Amino acid sequence: MAHLFDSLTLRSATLAHRLVVSPMCQYSSVDGFSSDWHFVHLGTRAVGGAALVFTEATAVAAAGRISPQDLGIYDEGHVAGLARIVRFIHAQQTLAGIQLAHAGRKGSTKRPWEGGHVLPREQGGWEPVGPTDQAFSKDYPGPSALTTKEIAQIVAAFRTAALRALHASFDVIEIHAAHGYLIHEFLSPLVNLRTDEYGGSFDNRIRLCLEVVDAVRGVWPDRSPLFVRVSCSDWKEGGWDIDQTVELARRLKPRGVDLVDCSSGGAVVDQKIAVGPGYQVPFAERVRRGAGIATGAVGLITEPAQANEVIASGKADLVLLARELLRDPYFPLGSPHK
Numbered sequence: 001m002a003h004l005f006d007s008l009t010l011r012s013a014t015l016a017h018r019l020v021v022s023p024m025c026q027y028s029s030v031d032g033f034s035s036d037w038h039f040v041h042l043g044t045r046a047v048g049g050a051a052l053v054f055t056e057a058t059a060v061a062a063a064g065r066i067s068p069q070d071l072g073i074y075d076e077g078h079v080a081g082l083a084r085i086v087r088f089i090h091a092q093q094t095l096a097g098i099q100l101a102h103a104g105r106k107g108s109t110k111r112p113w114e115g116g117h118v119l120p121r122e123q124g125g126w127e128p129v130g131p132t133d134q135a136f137s138k139d140y141p142g143p144s145a146l147t148t149k150e151i152a153q154i155v156a157a158f159r160t161a162a163l164r165a166l167h168a169s170f171d172v173i174e175i176h177a178a179h180g181y182l183i184h185e186f187l188s189p190l191v192n193l194r195t196d197e198y199g200g201s202f203d204n205r206i207r208l209c210l211e212v213v214d215a216v217r218g219v220w221p222d223r224s225p226l227f228v229r230v231s232c233s234d235w236k237e238g239g240w241d242i243d244q245t246v247e248l249a250r251r252l253k254p255r256g257v258d259l260v261d262c263s264s265g266g267a268v269v270d271q272k273i274a275v276g277p278g279y280q281v282p283f284a285e286r287v288r289r290g291a292g293i294a295t296g297a298v299g300l301i302t303e304p305a306q307a308n309e310v311i312a313s314g315k316a317d318l319v320l321l322a323r324e325l326l327r328d329p330y331f332p333l334g335s336p337h338k
Contacts, residue, residue: 032072104182105130180266
């Protein structure tokens, strides 16, 4: 396991090893505020020895939540609770990361265990937004199409959220541009049917992503790493694919992005994902080699030897674990059953 437990320095942040807690939605907030649930959930993974612990997708706007129970950073009042969690994570000699997100047209839905479908206004729902007014599916609310002025306001919301993350003393920011949420909706030609400067060509479809990166990097200290999570494939013909991902990564690197977190899917309901152990690792390897940028591998990585091979073979620089760390928060320390 020598490779898996090598340190990694990105800017002035040094990860003790290569195992990272992937963002995992908890659907346990009230009005965006963190609670004891988040303190225990994130703190336990830090105690368990992870090198970097990410919050769940943290909404930069109230209308950018997936559900009313999403974590938020769209109000100054959110900072104190997040800072408390960061202090505890740091006390375990672990780095703290926050994933900044906007759900786009996949917002205003019920929690997964409540069906995950449209949340009516009378139950606390709202009108989500997207590149167009096309809903994700018949079970999701119809969004309003963003104007260019509204797009600028969302970019500004990411900038403000980054400043709040700085005030909370996070070490790393990850911008969520995957899984069919707002930035991915603009990237994907299957979803983005706009005819203005934010739609059509590749350059236009990546415009929002680059604007958000520039806004965040503009206020995020040079000493602090910036990640971007992308869906490397829509898993549907004619959609966003690995070639476009590599080109996007090439453009993100000179803008100050330090690592691309390589996931996939989520843009459309009729995707056909070839799921299996480590099924997204080839995406991380392709982006790493094709764009010359550090990458993170995520998705059905469950065994130590499997994780070590990803790092040892140069397929990725980090391994992000989600469900395995729910099953075993002490995975990085090595549990008795392993």
